[in-house]
Amino acid sequence: MSPPPKAKDGGTERNEWNPWRNLKHIFFNPKKKLRSFRNQPLEKDIKPTVSLPPPDIILGGLVRGSIYGLVALGYTMVYGILGMINFAHGEIFMIGMFTCVFALGLLSTLLSTTTLVNLLLATLVAMIFSAAFGYANERIAYRRLRKAHILAPLTSAIGLSIILQNFVFLTVSKDNISFPRVYSDQLNKVAFTLGGVHFNYLQFTILGTSLVLMAALFFFIHRTRLGIAMRGTAQDQLMASLVGIPVNKIIALTFVLGSSLAAVAGVMVSMYQSVAGWNSGYIWGLKAFTAAVLGGIGNIPGAVLGGLIIGLTEDITCYYFGSNWRNSVVFLILMIVLIIRPRGLLGERVADKV
């Protein structure tokens, strides 16, 4: 590497080797129009670069976050009871998306109506199917390997999630399928306008449904006999079995509950984004897991809180930096949480069991 030869006028010639000339193109290529709004001159004149995000961004973030929370509940419940990450949870969420669309298609031909009752029924069908897949997941990937080394169930669950992804990829569609607009348009109406910003019913429906389901789950776990049995199993499986709790059934119930919640989340996501894809479960699952870790894995209010924080952060980041970086930001949060407070915001410190 010899230093670049100087041109006569003092600068370097254009075609010569000069790393510094190239360096300024690392982050900015003047030939290419950047997608970020910040580089568009008109927007720049109107808006200062740093401003509070508008309320629709905040609401969008909350909606997204409530869905993350709903999916994160499945992760956190399984982790609480088994101490293992349910890797196939994102794929069960995706199964919920697809079965709902199938059920909607069937219902609209059978009943020849397109009311919201169909949507409710389809959601129920999606929940049942996802619960069945969750049960199968537990039976195949987890039950026989519960006492084995931690690597074994993890690997088999990853294998199962790959199978599910590619199964849908091969059998249904390689491209995204779209959610029937007849149903989503009924909810996608403007509810009210505040300061020039529209809020629609769909967003409030998603937010409301998620919060109601989370509250119901909290009630179920803390107030019912089954919930007490679940908490007992989470504390000590051997002791729980000694006092007459059917441990295997309780663990299966945990998977089933988490999976049906994920199915509801899947239905709402496909309605909100109006598409469903075979690989959408992967990235949503990853972010929901981040939410569960952020809130403190094994902790149900923590999962909800973590989900809301992740959703808000993601949408606000999209607003400021463009949607290219949305996955990286979530991962950055995960890293920071693991460095600073690995037990999460609401989690308790748990000693390793020997």
Add this chain to the structure above:
Amino acid sequence: MFTRLRNYILGFLGLAFITFPFLWLSLKYNYATGNVATVLNWAHGVKFFSNLTVAFAIVAILMALHYSNKKWNWSHPILLTLRPLAPLVEQPWWTPFLMVVVLSAAFYLDHKSLGLGCMLGIYMILALGLNITIGFTGLLVLGYAAFYAFGAYLFALAQQYIPGLQWWVAFPFIFVLGSALGWVIGLPCLRLRGDYLAIVTLGFAESFKELIGNLNLTGSDIGLSLSARSMVKAIPGLTVLQTTYIIVTVFLFVILFAIRRLYLSPIGRAWVAIREDEVAANSMGIDVVRMKLLAFAISAGIGAVAGMLFILYSSYINPATAAFEQSVIILAMVVLGGLGSIYGVMLGAALLYLIPEFLRDSQLIQDFSPNFSDYRLLIFGAIMVAMMLLRPQGLLGSHRHKHEIKRDT
């Protein structure tokens, strides 16, 4: 004591000297002027030795058979000076045979098979690297392809900014930088339970893919393509592809040897102890976090080197290299071959890379399922589940690992 060694060396040098003109020089006649010029012609000698590979192989087999049943007597004065090289010699009897056969394959394989061989070598290196974390230390890494892509992009970018950068100059830097990246990624999560690492590496791979897909520096979604000729200086007499094949193979042998030595060393035993019982290992005085970090960093470094080799072979890289599917394929190779088994993961790599490649070309498959390659990942997932349930030690796994994974209920 050194006289005999010196004599051997002098004799070899003398032999090399007197045969030099016949092997490495050739004559160039200029019939117009009636003059003759002597020029260096490396291709000439390489061709001579390459034609002798079969003979070399036979000699290697005979030597291997000769020494296989005999323990080396290291007290011999000549051998004593070479004592540090003992592990190089005390290999299984078929090692030199295998090395000669694999290396000389560069001379008799056709263009397409050499390409397959290069990719197979790269996948074997990847599987060996991933085996350090998953197999030896028991840490699940799901985003291994990110380190692979990191090495590849690093080398490709270095090629653009430092024209004429050679791979042997770049390789130590790539290994060290890849290890440093692994160290940084592993630092926050290796203090925690093992399954956090799986998620963090998964997220890292996803973010890395996003990063290289967004930056103009890395060519965005299109990726970087380089010209192969500037990167690999062909050995005279061989094509670029043959040279690349030899480079990949030599790297494979070196990495294989290094990993075997590591596995048998105190470090390797510490890794196995951590895999079997972390708490017990910690109480026995093993610095668990440090050992895990070491395993993860070495594994990441090997992944980065494999990325560099991939650039040498294909001279093209795009963000899909860091995709989840790539990580899954490598993971499936390790799981199929046997977690923690060095030759097992190589077998797994060979099976999972070559079988789909051959099936893709076969007319039978073309007729019955034209898009067979779509089904590849489905089958890989099924392999992972089935292996964990039925044969957790893998195809060539050790019995010890079997008991460890499939603990009795």
